[in-house]
Every structure is written in C-alpha cells, then in structure tokens.
Amino acid sequence: MSKASRPENPEPLMIAAKSVSEAYARTLLHVLEHQGNEIAPLVLTMDGFGDGYEIPENTQVRAALDALLSKKKKRDVEDVAYTIFPQRLWTMAQGDRAKLFEFYKMAFPFYRAQNPKANGKGLYFERLMMYGRGPCDGNQLEWILSQYDSRPGVRRSMWQATTFDPDRDHSATAQLGFPCLQHVSFVPTKAGLVTNAFYATQQLFDKAYGNYLGLAQLAAFMAHEMGIPLARLNVTIGVAKLERITKTDSAMKPLIEAARACVAPAPRPSASLQLAAQPA
Template sequence: MTGSDFAEGHVFTGGTVGAVWGRALLALSEPGTGGERSPLLFVVDGGAGEDPAIREALDDFLRAEKQTSVEDVAWTVFPESIWRIYGSKGRTAFFAGYRRALPRFVKASPANRRGIYFARMVGFDLDPATGEPTVGGLPDEGNQLETVLRLYERGLEVRDGRRQGVQRIKLQVGIFDPVRDHTPGPYLPFPCLQHMTFEPDVRAGVLHTSAFYATQQLVRKAYGNLLGLRQLAAFMAGEMGLDVGRLSVFVGVEKLGNTTKTRLRPLVEAVGSALGEVTT
C-alpha cells in the first residue's frame, strides 16, 4: 500500500463532524470492503459543527435499531449537560459534581459498570460503582484533565522576565488501565478509547487535540465519540484561553458494526444525499 492509497481510503477529513463521519460510512459500506478499515484516521477542522441532516438520519436509525443515541454516546466522553450546570462555577465545581454523581451514573446503566471515559479522565483510579479511589496517591487525585490544565497554566507563568513554558509531552491523558482492562475474557466492551493528547499552539492561539482508539464501531459509536471529543476539546481550549484547532482521531480497526447492509441502506442513502454523493 502506498502513501496515496492509504490517504485515499483511510483518511477522512472535513468541515463538520457529520461530513467526516458520513464519508467514512459511505466508504465502509461499499461492496467488497469487508465492512472495516485498518487503520483509519478522522480529521475534523477547528471550529467544526454538525450536519443536521446527517445527525437526524443517524439518530433515526439508532432509535429504530434500539441502540444508544448520538448524544448519549457523546456524553460518555464529555458530559456537556453537566458542564452547562456547573460551568458558571468553574471547572473545580464541574469535576467535583461529576465525581460525586459517578456511582449514580453507573447504577443507571449496566453498560457503564466497567467505567466511563470521562470518569477515567477526571478520576483515573476511581471505582465507578462507589466513586472511591482504588489506589490513591495520583496527581490531582487522578484528575488527569486538571493536571494537564495546571501544567499548561504553570507554563504560561513569567519568572525573571521569561515564560516558563511546558513540555507538551506531559499534556496527555490515559484511559486504558492494564490492571483492570487486561482481562482473560474474550470480549472487552470498554475502553475502546485508549489515549488522548492536547497540543496547544500558543503562537497561533489554538488547541489541537488527538485521540487513539484501538477499535471502534462506526455506526453505533463513531459519530457520538467524535462529537464528545469535539466538546471536550472545546472545554479544554476554553480553559486554556485558546480557540479549538484540529481534532485528529486515529482508529486501529474501524468496523462498520453489527448490522446488515440491507438495514443500513436507508441511512447510507440519506448520508449520501446530504453529502451530495451518489450511492449504488
């Protein structure tokens, strides 16, 4: 495979979350693809929004399939509804409110029993069922987002006439935990998201964000994940006083998902129509 072949079939870019996701859907649903790509890269432009027609078509499909909605998937990556409640009080209140409510979130949905992505970001060693630390001694009580923000803010401080600066290698958060996640069972539903990095470009005034997924289901999860990551990037950029830059999401294996192409056909046609592309 040449570099141009990889870019053409495995890299999807665009100005909206819907367009980027939609182009991947059309590619993976083509005959002869086997319904997956390995690897795959999504790149969403800074400041990107959504495509209402694509979002509506996908949510209609997920509802008919009795699958989790786009909004609920996005919420596991960034709970924007909780941020709206606590935002006026600042991030400390936001993080604390989320951590207190974590056991309630887990109890409300059996799918969250092994954990929630945002919980691993703001309380890496928390037991999701009890909200209590399992290890302790981690920086900022395991709140990796707070650690990243503090390191960045410390790097902006001026001492002796010079800005301190920050090593960008430190501005990252881990999700996968070998202690909890290297299990002997044949199926591991969580976590597919493994790692994130934040790349501030102070000179340009933007924050770029990157994420890595080991595997991902395109139809059931990818749009919601992209939306949640975009919301998280906006939150972090806001706390850093920067604009939102590119969101790059690398997926080791992107799978179309557990559905037949016959059932998927109306969604593919709706997305193709919204993108102005002919589907066959």
C-alpha cells in the first residue's frame, strides 16, 4: 500500500483541565463539534485539586448530566464513581483504611446481588482490593501503601494495580461491560501524587464523568494515605465513544449549555476597571 493510500493515522487528542467537570465538558464538546462519535485515542490530564484532597466540580455540569442520565434511565454520576472508589464508605471509616477495606468486603456481596447483570464479574474497587491472588490477600492498594516509603530507593514500578485479569476477562463474548478500566499507577513526585489510568474503551455519555470522579477520589485516597498532596490525574483512553444517545437529541441541550459555560474563558475586566486598579 502506498503512503498516499494509507488510511489516516489519528494523533491523540490531548485535553488539559482544572476539574473533572471541565475535562468532561471539553471532551463532550469536541465530539459534538467534530464528525463521528469517537475519539481514538484520548488523553486527559487534570489538576487543581484542593489541599484537603477536595475534588473540584462544576455544579451546573454535574446537575445537568445527572438530570439527563435520570431522564434516560441511566446510573447517575455518583453511582458510576462508586464502582471505582466507595467514597461513602471512606467517609464512614473516618480516615481508617482498614475499616474502609472491612466495610467494602462486608458490602460487596450485596452490591453484586443488587445488580447481577452489571456487577456479576465484579467491580473496579473490588478488583483493586480483592483481586483473588497476590500479596496482602490480593489487596493491591494495601500492598502499595504498605510498601510506600518502606525503605529508600523503592522502585516506582511497584506502585501499580490492575483490574483486568486474562483468566477471567479474555472472552469471545461480543459485548462486555466490564472491565474497561485496565490499569492504574501511582507516581509520588515532588509536587505530590500523580495518578495514571488506562481505559481500553470508554462510554462518554453515561460513564465518563463518573469514571473521572471515581479515579480522582481513588487518587485522593491514595495521596492521603501516603501523606502527600494530590497533584495530577492522567487518563488515557484507547477509544472514547459517544453512544446510547445521539448528538441531535434535544434532551442534550441543557448539558451542552452547561458544558459551554464551564469552558468559556473568564471575562476580561474593562479598560476603565483596569485603569482604576492601577496605583495613582
């Protein structure tokens, strides 16, 4: 095949944002404003996290998306985020990670029984802390935290956890809803913890925002337990797809308006205000 006849080789789309809401808004708007319904590949990088491990969000974007998800009978943002990190249990544990892990082990059978179709193969946090084999009884997060700063010069490749398991997940089934998130790594830096996640595919409409929020909450938990700030979250997605809703669906309008307002540049002060601000 000649070079001229080769199909287009797409470059990654890189989106930088100061919140999970902005990352979602910029991604959604890019798909809506370009041909097709996919971005392949997509790389997101988010910072702007608070000193107290707060996860900044735009309330208008979040509310508009949750309202649309409810209208389309999809799981809300918090429910999707919970599959990656159980924030409510962490709040109940009051900063005690042993209690968090204990609470989750107790609750997981209920989560699976509540929705056997979606959760029959497991949940992301379950794979991270109940993988089924490995040190710390398969609790990959506890292994990472127990080894962190245990001695000088610990290799950084140690701080990684997987959710994909070839033994359970290599299947010829045409459609599988789990696991799309494959891998997470944690990189302590001078600025704080940098967390990296990789998705093979991702559903932009009903999963992406919750995915970003859950990953940010997981990263904040790990940073808290390491005693360092949360500096950045990077998410690489092989194929990001806008499915289960069409671009022309009129129900999208409030979400689109909120997304555009979220990414709009802050208004510049008028010339008179600039002059007034100058010292006499």
